[in-house]
Amino acid sequence: MLKISLIFIGAAVAALLFADIEIITLHPWAELGRMARAMVTPDFLSLPGIWRALVNTVAFALCGTFIGVACGAVLSFFFESTPVRLCCAFIRAIHEIFWAFIFLPIVGLDPACGVMAIAVPYTGIFAKVFAEIRQESDQRPLQGLPNRSPLLSGFCYGALPVIYKDVKHYIAYRFECALRSSAVLGFIGLPTLGFHLETAFREGYYSQAAAILYAFYLLIASIKYWARPRFIAIPVILAFLFLSKEIYFSIDNILRFFTYDIVPWPMRREGMLDGTRAIAFPLKEVGRWVVTIFRSEGLEGVWNTIILTQIVLAITGMLALAGFPFASRHFAGKLPRRMAHWILIVVRTTPEYILAYVCVQLWGPSMLPAIVAIALHNGAILSFLSSRNADLVRLRVDGAQKRTNRYFYEILPRIYGQFLAFLFYRWEVMMRESAILGILGIYTLGFFIDTAIADNQLDKAMVLIIITALLNMGIDTLSQVIRRRWKVSTRLLFSS
């Protein structure tokens, strides 16, 4: 495990040599001062439409998660089949914001766009996780079923009660993620909290931005009061009713998107020039067109995305290893521990996209803001989980007394396996984030996708999105291989 850690640190150092981490703005620290002042003077009063945005944020997340759970649950029963597995891997490899980019031209800035942008990738995630939970659960109760039990009854009696708790916890965790995604979708124009946040930031109203952020934290912290598992049907139904008033589908748009907008340009060119909108099939030219996109933009995007991901992966790991003792009972007293917990929760709750956005405002677009944002967010998650794992360790009474000794001899060796497993589990997540932060002007894949969409070249954007998805699936596979090879497992983390 030491060897694999060193390999990845080496890769990150090498990547740093190629990374662009300049600060471009002239007065980065003065702006930071203004933001800090705004954080203590939040302005809750001059926020028109904030309630509406709050309700939208919740409604998108509820409906998106619900659809994702329903479809994912069904697909999880067919997860042994390779086409289903590949399809799920593909749809979850594409970030919610990219899905929103895809749905925007189909349904416009409609609630359906936000809901589907969450529901589609979550379907892939839920299918995978539900299938894993079922496979790893105790199978013995199923042997107690009579020979010819109906399948559905057999599942509800023999399997569902066994996996129910794990499934419930995972859905709750994912719902929190969905709230973050929903808020962030506002940055590309959907009517959620992010929309107001972006406006406030762009116009320099930092006190308003602070108020919106606080509202978001309150929303997350109060989930357990308004979304109790037992009564979850009520908010879900309300959310669907609320959104259904506004959903508007245009069959024409949908048809045009699939039969024209995303059709590769060489196939459309002839028809475009003579005005007939006819479609041809010059396969050779389409191939050349794809290769050109890959050479001119794809390669640079892939390269930068990988560089950013590798740097972030290593820094996240180091942050987590340095951070978790502050939140663990073996190293910190009660009060500092509680403070550390709060800090970690706040950092974890802040969507990395918002962190990156703020940093770009401060330092200008380079890899630095992205590194800071992704590493902070994931580092906080990992610190939190590692500290909880560390707290499960029972030390001998005569164990190491000095904290450094205790850290290196008692705790770290015991939790390092799970730590690595979870870090590698987040690898793919970090790559997705690295790609998406290109929208903020960093030259990762998201930048080129965003540019293509701004230029109304949906066909090109689709090619780049598919490249991004394939890159992600590759990393996901690699991560699985490494986890299996070094026999590290996140089981302990998942169950807690």
Next chain:
Amino acid sequence: MKASAQDMPVKDEGMLFELRHVNVAYARHTALRDISFTIGEGETVALIGPSGAGKTTLLKKLYAMQADECAFVHQHYALVPQLSVFHNIYMGQLDCRPNWYNLLNLIHPRQRVMKEIYPILDTLGMREKIFAKVASLSGGQQQRVAVGRAMYRGGRVLLADEPVSSIDSRQGEAVLKLIVTAGKTVVAALHSVDFARRFFGRIIGLRDGRLRFDRPAERISQTDIDSLYAKC
């Protein structure tokens, strides 16, 4: 699991199982070799022998031959710890009712089913535990729930794999009495020779996948037992 031919259940009235030269092989090793015997309606048969002799394999073989007629008490109980005693026992007849009824009963226990299950709980001495979660029960109580489920299951045959292995001998006696007096054909793997002799009519000795003896319980001698368990 591969099995040789000639092990079809017989249609003959009164005869439940007929095994002729049965072999069962797993991927690596042979678990059962050349087993032949018949079991008739109403017999109570104990399977004894050292661990690894093939007792569980033989029970599973019997189950596979007449799955619809058999209730099976698993060594590890195969209960759902998250569900109540009521639901675990109800699972014995999960195949007898349509999906909608089963789901309804899962969410809200039906009176009719409760009336069927109370008498079983009474014989098990667990009436007051009907809605206790199985996870909260002791090992002996869980064992009794597993037997209760098999009783509720009905059918002509009860197969039991070490049904009293993890409870104390006093409780074990009570559970075995329940099993053999249920009025059915019983085949049980046991590791207590004493129990086998006291409660069962017929004893089959297995060792290394082979049948060593197959006699009425009263004709089993101490030499039979000693040679069955002897170290080689």
